[in-house]
Amino acid sequence: MSVEKVEVVIVGAGQAGLAMSAHLVKVGIPHLVLERQRIAERWRSERWDSLVANGPAWHDRFPDLEFEGFGPDSFVPKEDIANYFVAYAEKIRAPVRCGVEVKRVQRKADGPGFRVETATGTIEANYVVAATGPFQRPLMPSIIPDEAGFKQIHSSSYRNPKQLADGAVLVVGAGSSGVQIADELRASGRQVYLSVGPHDRPPRSYRGRDFVWWLGVLNKWDAEAMPGSEHTTIAVSGANGGETIDFRRLAAGGITLLGRTEAYKDGILTFATDLAGNLERGDANYLSLLDEADAYVERNGLDLPEEPEARKVEPVPACVSDPVLELDMAKAGITTIIWATGFALDFSWLQIDAFDENGRPKHNRGVSVEPGVYFLGLPWQTRRGSSFIWGVWYDAKYLADHISKQRSYLAYEPSPQRTTEDA
Incomplete structure (x- = not known):
């Protein structure tokens, strides 16, 4: 059986894979994009029904294609985001092959390059780009055993309130997903408990500008990763036209806030005593951004309306002043x-020596320690914005330029040496 050969194989046809394809198209490098399902599949089948983008349409997109049918300040629904990527693939004529699962990638034993083994055959490539994104393997802590009798699902499997059995719901996680799901369940009439861990809590907007704008002008999107920052939980939402997350307001609306989930025994779930501290940390993050924004306005003489009500603090709810530390699940x-609770990376298919003892890629700005292998779409790959739609675009350009440079070196052939007889 003949083996197909191509210069670059990109694994994954989500935002990272398509951004990479766009830049390789621009520099004229032959490539294939392999996708095991459909383009942007996770937006369609691994997100809840009502999900919208967490950033406005003017910002959360590729620079050379706008969202059709949505205003610049709209928060685009998930299906339309998936459709956007399909339209983008058509626009750039990306060589995408859907329904092709990559089983294994190994360095060739008989020469340079890699063998990419797929469900439909083997492809040889000189370069491989792992563009499978940050949401690969759902993380579910083994705190509550299966035999306890509760239905336990990851947020990636949640679709809508009607999907769940009757009864109260415990949501564990204070990031964008956990907060939005908890609020949706409360609005449907459910009794909801929300376990809140450490988090950052930016304003949705301030002084007439969305927080993504503030992060841009304050140069925070380009912040490089600091120890621990790669795993910071961010509570922000584009739901209901975009709104600032305020846990006290959620409690006032009927959600019972809990500290970080710690242990389970004999039907009793226990929580850390950190709820008030976690909320205070989120408040500090929120207020610090307001302070920086105000300083920026004054320093640059901008005519942006003051917003003193943004600093209003809601009353402390009873579940915070008198926290629940033990919860009888049956009685509740x-x-x-x-x-x-987020996701873990899974590069088990990429069988090369490019990972640390925890399975994390060893790389510099996406350039692997294994020559010829690249990573794209990782959280904080080069900066804070790396795993966002617009951020991955710039990381992809860097990688495409790197591949182009490597190809030019490999194409070099020295001139024939002159001998004395030739003179």
């Missing part, structure tokens, strides 16, 4: 636990 009527 909880039948479902939703773990909004």
